Amino acid sequence: MxxxxxxxxxxxxxxxxxxxxxxxxxxxxxxxxxxxxxxxxxxxxxxxxxxxxxxxxxxxxxxxxxxxxxxxxxxxxxxxxxxxxxxxxxxxxxxxxxxxxxxxxxxxxxxxxxxxxxxxxxFWSRFSPALRYGLELVETGMLGEPYYAYGYLVRRRGIPGKPTFIDKELSGGRGVLLDIGCYMLDNILALTGFRKPVSASGAVYTKFGRDPEEIKFNWGTWDPGKFELEDFAAGFVKFENGMSLALETAWAANVSHREEVGRLRILGDKGGVEAEGHEALQGIGYYSRTKHFLFDSKPILPNADLPLEMTKAFIKSITEGVEPPVTGWQSVILHSIIDAIYESSSTGKEVRITLPGI
Ligand SMILES: NC(=O)c1ccc[n+]([C@@H]2O[C@H](COP(=O)([O-])OP(=O)(O)OC[C@H]3O[C@@H](n4cnc5c(N)ncnc54)[C@H](O)[C@@H]3O)[C@@H](O)[C@H]2O)c1
Known part of the structure; x- marks a missing residue:
């Protein structure tokens, strides 16, 4: 070929x-x-x-x-x-x-x-074996009907100092929600089948980036006088089938963990999953019951080169004429939610979401 x-x-x-x-x-x-x-x-x-x-x-x-x-x-x-x-x-x-x-x-x-x-x-995070395991649980009905999801991707101190991330034009004028919040949202949407969102509310804050005394670790430095982006965001989203989702993401927050931590939970009426990692999920567990007992299970996950899986999938979709696993339409759903959280934060109201036609 x-x-x-x-x-x-x-x-x-x-x-x-x-x-x-x-x-x-x-x-x-x-x-x-x-x-x-x-x-x-x-x-x-x-x-x-x-x-x-x-x-x-x-x-x-x-x-x-x-x-x-x-x-x-x-x-x-x-x-x-x-x-x-x-x-x-x-x-x-x-x-x-x-x-x-x-x-x-x-x-x-x-x-x-x-x-x-x-x-x-x-989204190289899509090729995480932990996420694929979660998807298998959902697709085989082990969760039943997912009705609630929670995503968390928070750094204690990790405002990225490079202009790429904080210069208004280069970053697109948006902060942590767009930069890393999108990963956790994408993980959840992928696991729950990219359902149609109907409304979102949220709030974004700038609490650390403008502080000249802010403690900086190894994420670079910036001019606090010119910092214009949010460093914390929270959102609550409702979907057409009744599922709801809560999201928290931060470049900086006064939390107990020192490193960036990602957590995800999806609750279904037959079982739930809890996963952890960073942008990409690294570990996952399944929680359910038998007739008389509650049980926990954890898969043994293989190692994987996630970026390589991503580029392989891209080239395969070109050479074999198949749809790529991470599509543009999925990003339409993702960004309809992100935009609605920003809008809700500035208006103080819940925002109705109508997906655009392509
Ligand atoms: N998926 C991930 O885990 C992950 C991690 C980090 C960054 N990113 C994303 O990758 C992108 C780049 O981030 P980065 O950390 O590599 O930033 P970076 O600043 O290290 O690299 C960006 C590069 O783009 C170049 N560039 C700027 N304008 C250009 C143009 N018009 N044409 C060609 N080159 C141009 C810059 O000179 C620079 O070398 C961002 O969108 C970021 O969100 C993703």
Whole structure:
């Protein structure tokens, strides 16, 4: 089978580590070029991987006759770059979040539909064996009907200092809810089948980022005078079938744990799951009953290279013409919730959610 000619756009920390490296190990993919607007980063990566380098992704697509791109630029740029790439007729793997707002996400999904090209969202967390185990429980009816979900992804002190995350244009003007809250929300939505949300309420706060005395660990530093994003968010979502969901996420909070902690719980009328980890779930348990006893069970999970599973799935969806496991439409649902939580926070009201057409 002919190899798919791929270029990686944005080869900073995540683009190099979780897009470029796994793509070089992905069957039927050939990384021929990379693009980064930072010349020093570009030179370093080109030398390391022996690939052509560009500072303009349009030129890279043309000159290298690319069939696919993998985009890991700062989040605020995903939408614009993804739309342009899709319109130029290349398949796109776009890191999370697909856009900074629902409107941006919808535009990317529409561009992929019009171009008839694969669009996959780079939630590498989806390939976690713990999540797959949870999905198996749900799909085989072991939970019964899920009626409540809870997601928590909180750092005690972890405001990411890089401009990528806190500069208004690069971050998309949104903070922790968009940056890491999206992971926990995506995990829950994936496990519960991307049900249709009907309303959401929420509140977002900036409690640490503007404090000049804020204690910083190894997440970088920033100018508190220019910090404009939320560092804590909480939301409550209701779904069409009656399921509800509560979410808490923070870049910084006065909690007991020192490291970033992710927790997820889904309650069904036949059983429940509780999982923990970070962005990606790492451990999971199933809690239910027999006729006379309550029981707990924990699977023995295999190791897995999640970014590699992600790039393999992307290339497979191109070569085999199948839908990718992480679709643009799923991000439409995800971002309809994220937008509604922001809106509810600013209006103080519960927000009705109507999913847009594509
Ligand atoms: N999935 C994850 O676990 C995870 C973890 C970290 C970051 N991310 C996501 O990955 C993205 C990048 O984060 P990062 O930590 O690698 O940031 P980074 O700052 O290390 O890298 C971003 C790179 O993009 C380059 N860039 C900026 N504008 C560009 C443009 N127009 N064209 C080409 N290159 C451009 C920058 O020069 C930089 O090298 C963000 O969207 C972030 O949310 C995901």
């Amino acid at each position: 002919a190899e798919v000619r791929v270029g990686v756009i944005g080869v900073g920390g995540h683009g190099r580590g979780r897009h470029l490296i796994p793509l070089t190990r992905t069957p039927n993919a050939r990384v021929v070029a990379v693009c980064d607007t930072d010349q020093a980063t570009l030179n370093r990566v080109c030398q390391e991987f022996h690939v052509a380098g560009y500072t303009d992704f349009r030129e890279m697509i043309e000159r290298e006759s690319l069939e696919a791109v993998s985009i890991a630029t700062p989040s605020g740029l995903h939408y614009r770059i993804a739309v342009e790439c899709l319109r130029r007729g290349v398949h796109a793997l776009v890191d999370k979040p697909l856009g900074a707002s629902l409107q941006e996400v919808v535009e990317v999904v529409r561009a992929s539909v019009h171009a008839n090209k694969v669009l996959m969202v780079g």
